[in-house]
Amino acid sequence: MQHAYWNDWYFGWGWFLWLGFVILMFSSVGNWGYTYRAHRRFGGTSRSDAINILDSRYARGDISRDEYALMKSEIGASGSAATRVGDA
Template sequence: MTQYMFGWGWILWLGFIFLMFSSLGNWNYAYRAHRKVDGSSFKDALSILKERYATGELTRTQYLEMKSDIASD
């Protein structure tokens, strides 16, 4: 057991820790990238506003007013 503590065994542990962190980072990056490409889980305010106008929930004046409010932000 002392051979792993004082010999070259610590390099194996550092490699294992590095591998775990890099795998976690890669998984996190891939998860965020796929959410952006999918598009169904994220909608911006303008696309929601366009949908509401298209379905008839909003009048033209309401739509234009809300659109200018969004653009000013």
């Protein structure tokens, strides 16, 4: 009589299914790691960098309050064509 634990999942072709599952898990983790690093490297940091530069220029006194408000609204407008500088 065969024990229920030692069935075809371990000694037959069932190991092939488990091997495929392990490969799938490793590839999923690898894909997540790659996309995480790529998005951190090339992700949307330009808007926050632009805000930081604008804040530092305003703090130094290079631009007035009106210029600061205008530039900040243009940065926050998600780049719509109606609010870009020079589209008048």
